[in-house]
Amino acid sequence: MTSILVTSQAADLLRARLSEIPGGDDVRLVTFGQADDHVLSQIRMALVSRDITGTSTKYVHSEALARFYDVLRAAGGLQWVHTHSAGLDRPIFGELQARGVAVTASSGANxxxxxxxxxxxxxxxxxxxxxxxxxxxxxxxxxxxxxxxxxxxxxxxxxxxxxxxxxxxxxxxxxxxxxxxxxxxxxxxxxxxxxxxxxxxxxxxxxxxxxxxxxxxxxxxxxxxxxxxxxxxxxxxxxxxxxxxxxxxxxxxxxxxxxxxxxxxxxxxxxxxxxxxxxxxxxxxxxxxxxTPHSAGHAAGNYQRVLDIFLEKLAHRLQRERAAAGRSQCS
Amino acid sequence: MTSILVTSQAADLLRARLSEIPGGDDVRLVTFGQADDHVLSQIRMALVSRDITGTSTKYVHSEALARFYDVLRAAGGLQWVHTHSAGLDRPIFGELQARGVAVTASSGANxxxxxxxxxxxxxxxxxxxxxxxxxxxxxxxxxxxxxxxxxxxxxxxxxxxxxxxxxxxxxxxxxxxxxxxxxxxxxxxxxxxxxxxxxxxxxxxxxxxxxxxxxxxxxxxxxxxxxxxxxxxxxxxxxxxxxxxxxxxxxxxxxxxxxxxxxxxxxxxxxxxxxxxxxxxxxxxxxxxxxTPHSAGHAAGNYQRVLDIFLEKLAHRLQRERAAAGRSQCS
Missing domain, CATH: 3.40.50.720 (NAD(P)-binding Rossmann-like Domain)
Structure with missing residues (x-):
């Protein structure tokens, strides 16, 4: 079972689509509010979606985003974070990469x-x-x-x-x-x-x-x-x-x-x-x-395009993990 | 010699280009201010260019445009009027057509x-x-x-x-x-x-x-x-x-x-x-x-594009006239 930290809005949209990808049935979506210490230790992946970034900028965070970032920092088993943004210039991503977390962006989504x-x-x-x-x-x-x-x-x-x-x-x-x-x-x-x-x-x-x-x-x-x-x-x-x-x-x-x-x-x-x-x-x-207020890329269709990119990357990642698990069983 | 009524701005630009077209050397450009009774009687063609229409609308004419229209009305030998506009919905054109004057527009210029x-x-x-x-x-x-x-x-x-x-x-x-x-x-x-x-x-x-x-x-x-x-x-x-x-x-x-x-x-x-x-x-x-103030088509290049269209139509017209003159001499 792979636990992925997401927002509740992303969870609602992803739940129906996880079965589309091989291994998707073994994924557990953990929403933000559920992240107690036990759950926290199980989180392996996270999706930073537009609804949590909201109108925060690189310099000014909403309280909710600050809490989300805190959960990312506290999740010791975190291996991969995917973000809705096209770039990775927010400091949190550098911080996560520095401790070995893979961080991917939604290049092309908007x-x-x-x-x-x-x-x-x-x-x-x-x-x-x-x-x-x-x-x-x-x-x-x-x-x-x-x-x-x-x-x-x-x-x-x-x-x-x-x-x-x-x-x-x-x-x-x-x-x-x-x-x-x-x-x-x-x-x-x-x-x-x-x-x-x-x-x-x-x-x-x-x-x-x-x-x-x-x-x-x-x-x-x-x-x-x-x-x-x-x-x-x-x-x-x-x-x-x-x-x-x-x-x-x-x-x-x-x-x-x-x-x-x-x-x-x-x-x-x-x-x-x-x-x-x-x-x-x-x-x-x-x-x-x-x-214009850093809104050149905002359009209603972005959220689905980000989920498409996330699911594609997730499928590859789950496949690699299964392959690695298979190899370790054979050797 | 064919006399064409034009504005002085159009005359300045056309003069150098008349030699490009067959018969162009037999064309006399008559500017607006020169139109005394004798000259008036010789006018066969006219070009309504953007500089004379200016900011006049279908409903409100500048004094200069009103005078230009008066010259068109008074030119008894007028056979052809070409206008810079894409449409012919200004009343003056219907008036001229009613007395047998050919009127052409600069369709496509803008x-x-x-x-x-x-x-x-x-x-x-x-x-x-x-x-x-x-x-x-x-x-x-x-x-x-x-x-x-x-x-x-x-x-x-x-x-x-x-x-x-x-x-x-x-x-x-x-x-x-x-x-x-x-x-x-x-x-x-x-x-x-x-x-x-x-x-x-x-x-x-x-x-x-x-x-x-x-x-x-x-x-x-x-x-x-x-x-x-x-x-x-x-x-x-x-x-x-x-x-x-x-x-x-x-x-x-x-x-x-x-x-x-x-x-x-x-x-x-x-x-x-x-x-x-x-x-x-x-x-x-x-x-x-x-x-926006009826300006969707305004761009600096239009004037030259209108002259291009006018010169092409003028060349055809002069050619037809020469052909007709040739036929009447032969018969």
Missing amino acids: AQVVAHTAVGAVLALARRFPQMMRRQARHEWRSLAVGDMPPDLPGQTAAIVGWGPIGQGIGALLSALGVRIVVARHSGVPVAQAAATTTYADMASILREAHWLIIACPLAPATNRLVDAHMLAALPAGAHVVNVGRGEILVERDLIAALDGGHLAGAFLDVFEQEPLPANSPLWDREDVMI | AQVVAHTAVGAVLALARRFPQMMRRQARHEWRSLAVGDMPPDLPGQTAAIVGWGPIGQGIGALLSALGVRIVVARHSGVPVAQAAATTTYADMASILREAHWLIIACPLAPATNRLVDAHMLAALPAGAHVVNVGRGEILVERDLIAALDGGHLAGAFLDVFEQEPLPANSPLWDREDVMI
Whole structure:
């Protein structure tokens, strides 16, 4: 019998599906409230689902999430934790890995949603929706034919930073919109559909032609504070920045300076150096910045997609355990 | 020598390009200010370009546009007028056609721009940008993970009304986003990439499954007030309406009633029954309606695309005239 720590919402959805996988009938789902000392000692695996993370950020935890993390810390037999998030940059995961716990993420579960948000951001900025929404609030009818019309989006170039499932989704959609793409990625291995590909470190070379800089990579030593004053200065005048990656990748002070200096035309930011974005951040009141609360990937279908990924990984893990048990019986 | 009435901006751009077309050297460009009685009598053709229409609407003309129209009315030898707009629903064109003047539109010149705006509207509404922009204005950080998350866009169905260049562009992009499409079009001839196709009159049948109703057809007797209470009631609860066609196609009072009743979730409106939208319209203050000032198709590249279309039509016309002149000399 394998005990897995889950939330009660996840338990309700998983119970009916465990029988789908070989060995699933030998799994016991332990919900959060049941975790007394005896149960705690039996927990081998855990699923961190969206309902327990809730609206907590990397920096600010809800009480329930703090308790869930405490259970993970106290479960001495824990071998594997799977999380709904795409990245593993929350400190708890490093802590668990340090004591030998395998930690896996739901890479790709919300990738399509994030890609849609990023492309929606490009279209909203290209078609000047924020400006027109402010005019709507003032009951102001003012045609875009007055003054400079928006430049044509087709034929422009977008630099996509990160070529995981999110970056690839963004690339496919922007190509369908007639936008030329260039890519910066960890490996630097050329992307067939991109006009140019570089590593993160050499990224400035592809930014010189990029009307759009779209950050869609994980946070890692190579991407921490990657987009700074130097990189932003490499962009052509009038460029836009979209960040659906992680706040630490973009140096906010440098972004603000580039906007204030008139070098950049605007930005769409879903992630920030500090989350929630502090009430006194100068970003809130900028008309050239669209702010969304780290919600680029939120969609109703994510929960099921995370369970799909979890069940697939669980099936592999149970199979390996049975195989290992079989070998030890034979030897 | 063929005299063509144009604006001075169009003249500056056309002059260099007339030599590209056979017979172009025999064309004289007459700018607006030069049109005395003698010149007026020689005008055979005219180009209504964006710079003269400016921000005038079908209902409200600038003084300059009114004067331009007066010149068209007074030019007794006028045979052909080409306009930058995609439609011919401005009354001046009907008036000219009634006296035998050929009138042509720049169908397709801004189709891609309008399609991008419509798809941007779908993404902005699907990803709840208007709601998040209002929260930004209040410095309010509130994750989309609180309460009902937005439903997944892939797998939803969009009904596209009109299958000209704009509707086709919207269809291709929505398909790339994983949205299933159904189509209502004048002919009712099945569209290969649509799950269902109907005529405008039978449209209610395809609306029952449409999370999105996207109006992208010309104004015509068959589309005037096409989307009324009956059609809106056919949509499933929570549907959105996007209008980038013409204001007369959507009955605003019925839309407002469907929003007030909670049947519809929201709308993006670029066109209105009256333009500019009257200051006292109840639409302005609705949080569930995004308003843009008949600007869905405005982009800097349109002017050149209109000139391309005009020059192509001019070349054909000059060729036909030379051929006719040749025949009359031979007979």
